[in-house]
Amino acid sequence: MKLSPDSVSSLRRNVSSYQPGQAILHQDKSSEVFGSLRSGWAIAYKMLPGGRRHIQGFMVPGDTVVLDLLHIGSNPISFGVSALTKATVCWFNAASIKRLLQGDGVQKAETEFWMAYYFGGLNHRAAMIGHTEAPGRLAEFILELVGRLRYRGLAKSDGYEFPPTQLQVADCLGLTPAYVSMTLTSLRKRGVLEIRDRTLRIFNEHELIQIANEKKQSSRNFGADKSTGRPSQSPK
Amino acid sequence: MKLSPDSVSSLRRNVSSYQPGQAILHQDKSSEVFGSLRSGWAIAYKMLPGGRRHIQGFMVPGDTVVLDLLHIGSNPISFGVSALTKATVCWFNAASIKRLLQGDGVQKAETEFWMAYYFGGLNHRAAMIGHTEAPGRLAEFILELVGRLRYRGLAKSDGYEFPPTQLQVADCLGLTPAYVSMTLTSLRKRGVLEIRDRTLRIFNEHELIQIANEKKQSSRNFGADKSTGRPSQSPK
DNA sequence: CGAACCTTTGATCATACTCAAATGCTGTGG
């Protein structure tokens, strides 16, 4: 979410730094503050009974840390957030942001867009995990991430920075690290993409999209195609 | 969501009826209205590229049809809603509900609770699909549904009404109908639960909870257990 | 320079899918 300078200056805020692995927000606690990532990457994750970890998603500079917080009031959040790389977060007071959103400004439209994106993405992720096989999930994951990196202007000349480990990707997609490695190797051999030296390079985006849309053979068909509901354009 | 009578009377609203299978809201369109299910069941579903269908969840009488709508403004919704049984929906004007929520009334707390529940459930579903095996997903699904049915006061003397078909359950959990049948049969033989004559009966809830918490063997452990983040109590 | 972690690879195994056919249920028209 971007905030225009004039409105931002009127908000109480402060910036904090985090080391890799450090907790930014704790699962099952409520929070009165609302933040956006200034620099670095973070992960939103959820601990499940039995010590399993599910990674909901990766946040890149510019992303909001907990969009949910704007609307769930004092209820505890269902996941935690921690720093993936060194990161800085700019914190705002949730109540004052909410007040700002009651008007009709740009902020309102922006927030509603990201809210819709966030919801849609959550839905989409759940759907893809259930309805596609490993290469499809991986392709889908990469495409969503890259879309966000592009929108944030974080494309490098030769690709994208990609700090997550394969273990983290595995925990995000519900796969084992070994299988993530195999799937990535296969994509590299097919000339689709490559992740090396913490850098992601896409060689054949068209094929990547094809792979993401491949259905599990198990899936029955229900009428005609529909779009994914994932907003692809930026908010105006 | 419940609305207290005094505030409700001041809202413009109308009630519509739907036949089984009829669309209530269309995927990828935006909506200005906000509804709650008066009677009958509905499903929220998402069409995926290739004609696959993902069912996000089942709505029971009392549930809000599109909680998202309150916060995503004029952006299109990422899923559709259609009637599972004969159903009636009470529609409100989204804008007027939002105005109501800017105060500090009971409605605000209720809505925030359900918002948190909705978010948490979405997260949880995505996590479970990736991190548990078929019996666990099924158990989790049943428990969440039954929790809602109980809260809505929809328990029957001998169990719960259960109109979904196994095909719909399969589309919700990312399984095939054949495998859902096998898993249900196995649960019935173990004396855990039974679905017969559109009625769900739970014989051993404790074991059902155990099954829901069984981790996939693949899952590595990360520190201690945490709760699921799924709110189990009703809003005060 | 060593320790800890991450990635890769290989052999084996099981969960869940495929395809197919049989059975049961429901509603509709003769």
Next chain:
DNA sequence: CCACAGCATTTGAGTATGATCAAAGGTTCG
């Protein structure tokens, strides 16, 4: 009321995707 069509459920045999376990290289960092 019965026959039938159309779904939904069940069962079985075979298969494959992705998991397990293990061990060997690579990185990174103190």
